[in-house]
Amino acid sequence: MIYFDYRFMEVARPIIEHEQYQQMRKIKHHDESVFDHSVKVAFYAYRMAYKYNLDWESTIRGALLHDFFLYKFKKCLGLRIITDSIKHAIAHPLIAFDNASKYFDLNKKEENIIKAHMFPFGLPKSKEAWIVSYVDKYIATFEYASNFKKMARRKPAYSTE
Numbered sequence: 001m002i003y004f005d006y007r008f009m010e011v012a013r014p015i016i017e018h019e020q021y022q023q024m025r026k027i028k029h030h031d032e033s034v035f036d037h038s039v040k041v042a043f044y045a046y047r048m049a050y051k052y053n054l055d056w057e058s059t060i061r062g063a064l065l066h067d068f069f070l071y072k073f074k075k076c077l078g079l080r081i082i083t084d085s086i087k088h089a090i091a092h093p094l095i096a097f098d099n100a101s102k103y104f105d106l107n108k109k110e111e112n113i114i115k116a117h118m119f120p121f122g123l124p125k126s127k128e129a130w131i132v133s134y135v136d137k138y139i140a141t142f143e144y145a146s147n148f149k150k151m152a153r154r155k156p157a158y159s160t161e
Contacts, residue, residue: 008046011060012039020103023070032143038067045135049128055109059128062113065100066132067092089118 015021016039024035042063049059069092097114100106106114113129116122117136124130 005043005046007050007056008043008060011046011057012042012064015061015064015104018103020070020099021064021068024068027070034067034069037139037143038064041066041132041136041139044139045128045132048131048135052127054128054131055126056128058107058109058113059131061104061106062110062117062128063132063135065104065106065110066096066114066117066136068096068099068114070095070099090121093118093122 016035022035024038025033027034042060045063046056046060048054049056093115097106097111100110100114109126109128112125113132116124116129117133119130119133124133
């Protein structure tokens with residue numbers, strides 16, 4: 001899924017075509033890949049930032065890199081799912097920032113977008129960071145809902161049909 005908007009693509013292309021960034025295509029996230037999720041968040045956050053005459057270039061870059069953590073988060077069942085999910089929510093923005101810093105030059109706004117996108121575990125310091133945090137949660141909600149719908153449509157293992 002690539003969005004064809006010349007402004008968006010001009011800023012996004014160097015990141016999305018990067019060899020390490022392409023690894024995110026292989027990592028499942030919500031109901032799709034981390035790559036697809038991040039590009040979707042970046043595109044919709046960019047549209048909001050552009051509409052309100054904000055720093056849409058930093059919005060695109062920060063949003064593309066917000067989940068650049070390069071590992072599959074494995075959820076456990078039972079009570080550990082809560083503690084593991086909280087640990088992931090706190091740690092993955094910092095890991096994404098470390099990875100992004102290795103391969104890309106980031107400004108302070110992009111750094112905060114990446115580190116603070118899991119509000120309330122980080123504090124967005126700009127309108128652009130708030131937008132990315134909001135869009136990420138909004139899109140994740142629909143991705144989770146899509147995943148639950150798919151699971152509900154599957155026939156149970158105990159089916160007699």
